Amino acid sequence: MTDRITLVIDGKTVSAVAGEMLLWVALDNDIYIPHLCGSRDDQEKPASCRLCFVEVDGRPLPVTACTLPVSEGLVVRTGGERVDALVATGFELLMSNHRLDCKNCPANGDCALQQIAKTRKLKLKPKKLPVLERDLTVDDSVPGILFDPNKCVLCGHCIKACLRDGNGILGFTRRGFERVISTFGDLPLAESECSGCGSCAAVCPVGAWSAHLHAEAF
Amino acid sequence: MAENNQPAAVYAALKEQAEQNRNRLFEKPLILIGAATCGRAAGALKLTQAVKDELSRLQLEANVVEVGCMGHCYAEPVMVIYNEGFPPLAYGNVNDEVGVRIIRDYLVDGDPGFEFALVALEPNDFFPTFSDFPRGVHENKIVLSQCGFIDPQNIDHYLALGGYSALVKALGAEPDAIIAAVKDAGLRGRGGAGFPTGVKWEICRRAQGSPKYLICNADEGDPGAFMDRTILESTPHALLEGMIIAGLAVGAEKGYIYIRAEYPLAVERISLAIRQAEEKGLLGANILGAGFNFAIEVFQGSGAFVCGEETALIASIEGRAGIPANKPPFPADAGLWGKPTIINNVKTFAYVPHIINNGADWFRSIGTGTNPGTAIFALAGKIESTGLVEVPMSTTLNELIFEAGGGIAGGKQFKAVQIGGPSGGCLPESALATPIDFDSLVGAGAMMGSGGMVVLDEDDCMVEIARYFLDFTRKESCGKCTFCRLGTKQMLDILERITKGRGEPEDIDLLMELAAKVKEGSLCNLGKTAPNPVLSTIKHFRGEYEAHIKEKRCPSLMCKDLIAYYILPDKCERSCDACVGSCPAEAIFSNEDRIKVIDQEKCVKCDSCKVACPPQYAAITKLSPPSEVAAREQREGAK
Secondary structure: OOOEEEEEEOOEEEEEEOOOEHHHHHHHOOOOOOOOOOOOOOOOOOOOOOOOEEEEOOOOOOEEHHHOEOOOOOEEEOOOHHHHHHHHHHHHHHHOOOOOOHHHOOOOOOOHHHHHHHHOOOOOOOOOOOOOOOOOOOEOOOOEEEEOOOOOOOOOHHHHHHHHHOOOOEEEEOOHHHOEEEEHHHOOHHHOOOOOOOHHHHHOOOOOEEEEOOHHHO | OHHHHHHHHHHHHHHHHHHHHHHHHOOOOEEEEEOOHHHHHOOHHHHHHHHHHHHHHOOOOOEEEEEOOOOOHHHOOOEEEEOOOOOOEEEOOOOHHHHHHHHHHHHHOOOOOHHHEEEEOOOOOOOOEHHHOHHHHHOOOOOOOOOOOOOOOOHHHHHHOOOOHHHHHHHOOOHHHHHHHHHHHOOEOOOOOOOEHHHHHHHHHHOOOOOEEEEEEEOOOOOOOOHHHHHHHHOHHHHHHHHHHHHHHHOEEEEEEEEEOOOHHHHHHHHHHHHHHHHOOOOEOOHHHOOOOEEEEEEEEOOOHHHHOHHHHHHHHOOOOOOOOOOOOOOOOOOHHHOOEEEEEHHHHHHHHHHHHHOHHHHHOOEOOOOEOEEEEEEEEOEOOOEEEEEEOOOEHHHHHHHHOOOEHHHOOEEEEEEOHHHOEEEEHHHOOOEOOHHHHHHHOOOOOOOEEEEEEOOOOHHHHHHHHHHHHHHHOOOOOHHHHHHHHHHHHHHHHHHOOOOOOOHHHHHHHHHHHHHHHOOOHHHHHOOHHHHHHHHHHHHHHHHHHHOOOOOOOOOHHHOEEEEOOOOOOOOOOHHHHHOOOOOEEEOOOOOEEEOOOOOOOOOHHHHHOOOOOOOEEEEOOOOHHHHHHHHHOOO
16 A cells, blocks of 8 residues: 655645655656765665755755655745755865866766756856865776776765675775775775676766776777 | 562662771771873872872871762862861872872871862861862762762762662653653753753654664763763763663663773773673663663774764664764664664763652752753863863853853963864853853854863964864764765865965855855764854954955964064073074074074974073064064064
8 A cells, every 4th residue: 555645846746655755756757856876775865965955845944855755745846045055065065076077078968967067057167166186096907897986976876786786896985085985995996806797887977987998999 | 569679678788788888998098099081191090009009108007999080180180088087188189299298197197288188078177168169169060979989990889879779769660750750850962962861762662663772872072072981980880870770761671882992991990880780780681670671781982973973873883884874764763773772972871860869850950941950061271170060051151161160271361162072163252151051052153062161262263273173073074975075175175275374355255155055964963063163263253264364364373374483682581592402493593692583484383492482581472474573573673
């Protein structure tokens, strides 16, 4: 028995299964909310990218859509002065730590960051904040896979994909500004148990992981 | 009925035995030495050894007991002597020489050495007691009442003074009645947030899921805070008793004490207390024969500040990385291993036995209606009498700092008080009338936090203070969420820029905007509160920010890049060259008049010369901005 309820998102009345997270309900109804880290089947919601903020009637503060279970009569706005400003700052913070090289990026045209910038009319290049370059080593040790941690937004999709399809060799390491995705012991992919399945590249929303052809292959 | 009487009967026997054991101590002169971490840092262990050696040299019979801390950390090491003929006396700043002398004079010659005494512990005709001093007048010790006076390593001391009697009372009561008592008392969580403890317990009691767990959060990590450590080291059984009662109330049979590994003495003493309570049947299976089982395990945290956040703490116990998770679910519904879990601070649990024994009305008679009870603060920084104080809620900051704390050290000018650690804020002089309670402090722009209070004087630069705290949160951020990971880094970069004289006029607005968004957007309370030191210093000390940015000047002469050292020619004593010898950079030379001059190119601003210059000359000063040096040299004729 699943209870269906109705709620209002941006003035549009939609029907959904009670308890489903608002983010997925909105996306199913062609209402876009910026997001990077969540997946529908998350056991524990990461709620870490902090971009899916919405305004909810009766709630004084913006709420992340990925953690908000829908219920009957819920009234939500995906935009608004407060939420827009919050998302704009969150996005600018992310972009201040993302090596911007769209022209040469394999994700160009199919990038979640470009999509967010376009739909929210935000600049990809940070306006107020200086860029925080980390100059991390690019890993191209496994044929067919390239990982550029300088582009990584730490959404964690590759970790989940690797657990599902590969050997589960990836995880978050270090903390704070130094947090990165890496293998155990920071080994290059080729020295880890990487199966080379490429699922990481398939799920990466920003082109940090990409399918890559080695020069020798030509 | 027979079953109901059993705990009381078992307890009565335990207590009687404990009283006998404790009373035996007083048959000889009794010497207590404050040997908590603070006392040990000041030399308490050396003192203990010296006292013992002297006693054996003089062939004197006396009992020497290492106790915890009575809160007067400024006077460590503290020694207390109970001896016939005089009231028990506490002595302060007792180094081993003084200690040996007091022993000799008092125990051999009958001279109690009033000149070394701090305070008498009982009313008498010879010497003032705590209540004769402003600190004692303001203090109302509940949780700290036995700290420094009982042996934390001997359960008999706690038992003899009525310890564990609240447990007996609770064992005879319905769990709902215990929760009602805590609710009626209006006890609010002392970890900082001030959530009503009874309400939390009720949610957990009603929550589906079994077993339930109890966690004591002893991951005290704020710089300058040491309340929980002192309780663990000085009266560990008060915490255990509070936890057992809480376990009874919510229906948990297992409790954890999550304590940071940087507190080795606290770990040692609480672990010993657990073993002793188990041996007496006060902890473990079938407590006091009442059929209730409760076990407590110590879990040592590995030093991550963020593990004080409850979801990160739970993850850490479960063996995962200590990284906060989204709430809800709250731990009271789904916490450790997904089961209903109560997490309370050390102090919160330690109040519970007192509330059960004395009733909700008693607790409410202290403090205010919405903030009953006392507040425990660790006074640190530029204050005369550092240490722990326990005052009723609603005591003002003014009373706490200038009366209980004895005012600003060294006759300097008060500038601000930083309350609540890296999550708190700095309050200026104009806020000193603020009463101390959860709501007033938040209203004033700070927060209660867990009780750290750092007093700042005229020599402290508020931009540097903000930078210091943000540097702390930046390093302690787990890095999971965008706002905290990158927001604290960007804010820190701006603050560093300002303290180095590279600030831009728009930096203040940018800082405020980032701060507001990091507060609003962060996942957990580390990020949500990290901007507070920045926001409160800008709010109250904007002028200092502007001086750094516009004039490249540090008004407090603290920011190294914005100051220069200068030797006042008319104060410099020609025949002295203390500064020259102290300078590691060989930056000081004598001019033709034998006046010392600093070569600014070579100076590394280490402060050594200022320290070395004899106080009767006090010829070395700091100037800001550094360009002032040239102007002064021109004017004062030094070359």
